[in-house]
Protein backbone atom coordinates (compact mmCIF):
# COMPACT_ATOMS: atom_id res chain seq x y z
CA UNK A 164 0.00 0.00 0.00
CA UNK A 165 1.30 3.47 -0.81
CA UNK A 166 2.01 5.48 2.31
CA UNK A 167 0.61 8.60 0.71
CA UNK A 168 -3.20 8.84 0.77
CA UNK A 169 -4.59 9.24 -2.72
CA UNK A 170 -8.10 10.61 -2.47
CA UNK A 171 -9.67 10.01 -5.84
CA UNK A 172 -13.22 9.75 -4.56
CA UNK A 173 -14.25 12.99 -6.31
CA UNK A 174 -12.27 12.31 -9.44
CA UNK A 175 -14.29 11.41 -12.51
CA UNK A 176 -12.77 10.35 -15.80
CA UNK A 177 -14.54 10.79 -19.10
CA UNK A 178 -14.34 7.57 -21.08
CA UNK A 179 -13.06 9.39 -24.20
CA UNK A 180 -9.87 10.08 -22.22
CA UNK A 181 -9.07 6.37 -22.58
CA UNK A 182 -10.41 6.03 -26.10
CA UNK A 183 -8.13 3.05 -26.98
CA UNK A 184 -9.69 0.91 -24.24
CA UNK A 185 -13.00 -0.89 -24.68
CA UNK A 186 -15.50 0.60 -22.25
CA UNK A 187 -15.39 -2.53 -20.05
CA UNK A 188 -11.64 -2.10 -19.57
CA UNK A 189 -12.02 1.56 -18.66
CA UNK A 190 -14.62 0.65 -16.02
CA UNK A 191 -12.34 -2.05 -14.53
CA UNK A 192 -9.24 0.13 -14.55
CA UNK A 193 -10.94 3.12 -12.92
CA UNK A 194 -12.51 0.90 -10.31
CA UNK A 195 -9.16 -0.76 -9.52
CA UNK A 196 -7.71 2.68 -8.70
CA UNK A 197 -10.71 3.88 -6.65
CA UNK A 198 -11.63 6.60 -9.11
CA UNK A 199 -15.06 7.75 -7.96
CA UNK A 200 -16.87 8.54 -11.17
CA UNK A 201 -17.13 7.94 -14.89
CA UNK A 202 -18.68 9.88 -17.73
CA UNK A 203 -19.64 7.90 -20.79
CA UNK A 204 -18.97 9.01 -24.31
CA UNK A 205 -22.15 8.15 -26.14
CA UNK A 206 -20.38 6.50 -29.07
CA UNK A 207 -18.79 4.06 -26.62
CA UNK A 208 -22.28 2.61 -26.04
CA UNK A 209 -22.73 1.63 -29.67
CA UNK A 210 -23.06 -2.10 -30.08
CA UNK A 211 -23.44 -2.58 -26.31
CA UNK A 212 -26.40 -3.24 -24.07
CA UNK A 213 -26.85 -0.01 -22.11
CA UNK A 214 -28.35 -1.87 -19.17
CA UNK A 215 -25.37 -4.28 -19.08
CA UNK A 216 -22.93 -1.34 -19.00
CA UNK A 217 -25.00 0.28 -16.26
CA UNK A 218 -24.87 -2.94 -14.22
CA UNK A 219 -21.11 -3.29 -14.78
CA UNK A 220 -20.51 0.25 -13.55
CA UNK A 221 -22.66 -0.33 -10.46
CA UNK A 222 -20.87 -3.55 -9.57
CA UNK A 223 -17.52 -1.81 -10.10
CA UNK A 224 -18.53 0.77 -7.49
CA UNK A 225 -18.33 3.76 -9.83
CA UNK A 226 -20.85 6.58 -10.04
CA UNK A 227 -22.06 7.64 -13.48
CA UNK A 228 -21.60 11.41 -13.67
CA UNK A 229 -22.95 12.09 -17.12
CA UNK A 230 -23.61 10.92 -20.62
CA UNK A 231 -21.76 12.95 -23.24
CA UNK A 232 -23.11 14.17 -25.52
CA UNK A 233 -26.39 15.48 -26.88
CA UNK A 234 -27.01 18.82 -28.54
CA UNK A 235 -25.98 19.76 -32.09
CA UNK A 236 -29.34 21.41 -32.67
CA UNK A 237 -28.66 23.96 -35.46
CA UNK A 238 -29.17 23.08 -39.11
CA UNK A 239 -30.40 24.94 -42.18
CA UNK A 240 -32.65 22.01 -42.98
CA UNK A 241 -35.75 21.62 -40.79
CA UNK A 242 -35.79 17.83 -41.13
CA UNK A 243 -32.23 17.72 -39.80
CA UNK A 244 -33.28 19.92 -36.87
CA UNK A 245 -36.11 17.53 -36.09
CA UNK A 246 -33.76 14.53 -36.32
CA UNK A 247 -31.46 16.23 -33.82
CA UNK A 248 -34.34 16.72 -31.39
CA UNK A 249 -35.37 13.10 -31.80
CA UNK A 250 -31.80 11.92 -31.26
CA UNK A 251 -31.55 14.05 -28.10
CA UNK A 252 -34.68 12.40 -26.73
CA UNK A 253 -33.01 9.02 -27.31
CA UNK A 254 -29.87 10.26 -25.54
CA UNK A 255 -32.02 11.27 -22.56
CA UNK A 256 -33.53 7.76 -22.52
CA UNK A 257 -30.04 6.24 -22.60
CA UNK A 258 -28.89 8.52 -19.78
CA UNK A 259 -31.89 7.43 -17.70
CA UNK A 260 -31.14 3.78 -18.37
CA UNK A 261 -27.50 4.27 -17.39
CA UNK A 262 -28.49 6.05 -14.20
CA UNK A 263 -26.67 9.16 -15.46
CA UNK A 264 -28.12 12.26 -13.79
CA UNK A 265 -26.86 14.53 -16.57
CA UNK A 266 -26.76 14.73 -20.35
CA UNK A 267 -24.06 17.12 -21.55
CA UNK A 268 -25.19 19.28 -24.45
CA UNK A 269 -22.70 20.46 -27.06
CA UNK A 270 -24.98 23.09 -28.56
CA UNK A 271 -23.86 22.94 -32.21
CA UNK A 272 -23.55 25.51 -35.00
CA UNK A 273 -23.96 25.58 -38.74
CA UNK A 274 -21.48 27.75 -40.70
CA UNK A 275 -23.92 28.30 -43.56
CA UNK A 276 -26.19 30.41 -41.35
CA UNK A 277 -25.64 33.20 -38.86
CA UNK A 278 -24.63 32.54 -35.27
CA UNK A 279 -27.78 34.40 -34.28
CA UNK A 280 -29.92 31.83 -36.14
CA UNK A 281 -27.93 28.94 -34.70
CA UNK A 282 -28.47 30.34 -31.21
CA UNK A 283 -32.21 30.58 -31.79
CA UNK A 284 -32.28 26.97 -32.96
CA UNK A 285 -30.32 25.89 -29.90
CA UNK A 286 -32.94 27.52 -27.69
CA UNK A 287 -35.72 25.86 -29.71
CA UNK A 288 -34.00 22.48 -29.44
CA UNK A 289 -33.63 22.79 -25.68
CA UNK A 290 -37.28 23.86 -25.36
CA UNK A 291 -38.30 20.77 -27.31
CA UNK A 292 -36.42 18.27 -25.13
CA UNK A 293 -36.51 19.86 -21.69
CA UNK A 294 -39.91 18.41 -20.66
CA UNK A 295 -38.75 14.90 -21.60
CA UNK A 296 -35.51 15.39 -19.65
CA UNK A 297 -37.44 16.56 -16.58
CA UNK A 298 -39.86 13.62 -16.87
CA UNK A 299 -36.90 11.20 -17.01
CA UNK A 300 -35.13 12.93 -14.12
CA UNK A 301 -32.11 13.66 -16.34
CA UNK A 302 -30.65 17.14 -16.17
CA UNK A 303 -29.30 18.95 -19.22
CA UNK A 304 -25.96 20.77 -19.01
CA UNK A 305 -25.08 23.37 -21.63
CA UNK A 306 -21.35 23.26 -22.35
CA UNK A 307 -20.04 26.52 -23.83
CA UNK A 308 -17.22 25.75 -26.23
CA UNK A 309 -14.13 27.81 -27.02
CA UNK A 310 -14.82 30.31 -29.85
CA UNK A 311 -12.48 28.40 -32.18
CA UNK A 312 -15.41 25.96 -32.49
CA UNK A 313 -18.04 28.59 -33.31
CA UNK A 314 -18.25 27.47 -36.93
CA UNK A 315 -19.49 23.91 -36.54
CA UNK A 316 -19.63 22.86 -32.89
CA UNK A 317 -21.04 25.59 -30.75
CA UNK A 318 -22.62 28.99 -31.18
CA UNK A 319 -22.52 29.24 -27.37
CA UNK A 320 -18.95 30.27 -26.54
CA UNK A 321 -18.97 31.88 -23.11
CA UNK A 322 -20.34 30.94 -19.73
CA UNK A 323 -22.30 34.17 -19.80
CA UNK A 324 -24.18 33.02 -22.90
CA UNK A 325 -24.86 29.63 -21.30
CA UNK A 326 -26.05 31.31 -18.09
CA UNK A 327 -28.37 33.60 -20.04
CA UNK A 328 -29.84 30.69 -21.93
CA UNK A 329 -30.52 28.94 -18.61
CA UNK A 330 -32.10 32.09 -17.19
CA UNK A 331 -34.44 32.18 -20.19
CA UNK A 332 -35.83 28.77 -19.18
CA UNK A 333 -35.39 29.01 -15.43
CA UNK A 334 -35.75 25.25 -15.02
CA UNK A 335 -34.04 23.12 -12.35
CA UNK A 336 -33.41 20.61 -15.13
CA UNK A 337 -31.20 23.00 -17.15
CA UNK A 338 -27.75 24.17 -16.11
CA UNK A 339 -24.19 24.61 -17.30
CA UNK A 340 -21.05 22.55 -17.65
CA UNK A 341 -17.88 24.47 -16.82
CA UNK A 342 -14.97 23.14 -18.89
CA UNK A 343 -11.67 24.90 -18.23
CA UNK A 344 -10.37 24.09 -21.71
CA UNK A 345 -13.13 26.15 -23.28
CA UNK A 346 -13.46 28.94 -20.74
CA UNK A 347 -10.09 29.65 -19.07
CA UNK A 348 -9.40 32.75 -21.21
CA UNK A 349 -12.66 34.56 -20.38
CA UNK A 350 -12.17 37.73 -18.29
CA UNK A 351 -15.72 37.30 -16.93
CA UNK A 352 -15.19 33.70 -15.85
CA UNK A 353 -15.12 34.26 -12.09
CA UNK A 354 -18.25 36.42 -12.16
CA UNK A 355 -20.13 33.97 -14.36
CA UNK A 356 -19.10 30.95 -12.26
CA UNK A 357 -20.46 32.74 -9.20
CA UNK A 358 -23.65 33.60 -11.06
CA UNK A 359 -24.14 29.98 -12.11
CA UNK A 360 -23.34 28.80 -8.59
CA UNK A 361 -25.80 31.23 -7.01
CA UNK A 362 -28.53 29.79 -9.24
CA UNK A 363 -27.35 26.21 -8.44
CA UNK A 364 -26.79 25.66 -12.11
CA UNK A 365 -23.26 24.23 -12.22
CA UNK A 366 -23.96 20.62 -13.14
CA UNK A 367 -20.41 19.52 -14.05
CA UNK A 368 -16.79 20.66 -13.95
CA UNK A 369 -14.36 19.46 -16.62
CA UNK A 370 -10.59 19.71 -16.33
CA UNK A 371 -7.49 19.27 -18.47
CA UNK A 372 -4.89 21.81 -19.63
CA UNK A 373 -4.16 24.06 -22.60
CA UNK A 374 -0.81 23.16 -24.14
CA UNK A 375 1.22 25.95 -25.63
CA UNK A 376 1.62 25.56 -28.52
CA UNK A 377 -1.49 23.49 -29.18
CA UNK A 378 -0.87 21.45 -32.31
CA UNK A 379 -4.39 20.15 -32.96
CA UNK A 380 -7.55 22.09 -32.19
CA UNK A 381 -9.48 18.95 -31.25
CA UNK A 382 -7.09 16.32 -30.05
CA UNK A 383 -4.14 17.95 -28.30
CA UNK A 384 -5.45 18.64 -24.81
CA UNK A 385 -2.93 18.50 -22.01
CA UNK A 386 -2.74 16.85 -18.62
CA UNK A 387 -3.38 19.15 -15.69
CA UNK A 388 -0.19 21.08 -14.95
CA UNK A 389 1.13 20.76 -18.48
CA UNK A 390 -0.24 23.99 -19.87
CA UNK A 391 -1.27 27.55 -19.02
CA UNK A 392 -4.73 27.16 -17.45
CA UNK A 393 -4.80 28.53 -13.87
CA UNK A 394 -6.45 25.35 -12.58
CA UNK A 395 -6.17 25.99 -8.86
CA UNK A 396 -7.58 29.48 -9.24
CA UNK A 397 -10.55 28.27 -11.29
CA UNK A 398 -11.09 25.43 -8.82
CA UNK A 399 -11.23 27.97 -5.98
CA UNK A 400 -13.89 29.94 -7.88
CA UNK A 401 -15.86 26.75 -8.55
CA UNK A 402 -15.71 25.68 -4.91
CA UNK A 403 -16.60 29.11 -3.54
CA UNK A 404 -19.62 29.14 -5.86
CA UNK A 405 -20.94 26.16 -3.89
CA UNK A 406 -20.17 23.40 -6.40
CA UNK A 407 -19.15 20.22 -4.57
CA UNK A 408 -19.45 17.67 -7.34
CA UNK A 409 -16.90 15.65 -9.23
CA UNK A 410 -13.82 16.99 -11.01
CA UNK A 411 -13.94 15.37 -14.37
CA UNK A 412 -10.86 14.77 -16.48
CA UNK A 413 -11.67 15.03 -20.17
CA UNK A 414 -8.63 14.73 -22.41
CA UNK A 415 -8.94 14.36 -26.16
CA UNK A 416 -5.35 13.69 -27.21
CA UNK A 417 -3.73 11.82 -30.07
CA UNK A 418 -0.51 11.94 -28.05
CA UNK A 419 -1.98 10.29 -24.96
CA UNK A 420 -4.14 7.85 -26.90
CA UNK A 421 -0.91 6.52 -28.46
CA UNK A 422 0.65 5.68 -25.11
CA UNK A 423 0.17 2.73 -22.78
CA UNK A 424 -3.18 3.53 -21.16
CA UNK A 425 -2.38 2.18 -17.70
CA UNK A 426 0.63 4.47 -17.53
CA UNK A 427 -1.52 7.35 -18.75
CA UNK A 428 -4.14 6.66 -16.08
CA UNK A 429 -1.50 6.78 -13.34
CA UNK A 430 -0.29 10.10 -14.76
CA UNK A 431 -3.84 11.47 -14.77
CA UNK A 432 -4.34 10.56 -11.13
CA UNK A 433 -1.02 12.11 -10.14
CA UNK A 434 -1.73 15.28 -12.15
CA UNK A 435 -5.18 15.53 -10.55
CA UNK A 436 -3.63 15.27 -7.08
CA UNK A 437 -0.76 17.66 -7.83
CA UNK A 438 -2.23 20.36 -10.03
CA UNK A 439 -5.98 20.68 -9.93
Ligand code: ZN
Pocket residue numbers: 306342369413
Ligand atom coordinates in the same frame (compact mmCIF):
# COMPACT_ATOMS: atom_id res chain seq x y z
ZN1 ZN B 1 -16.05 19.19 -21.48
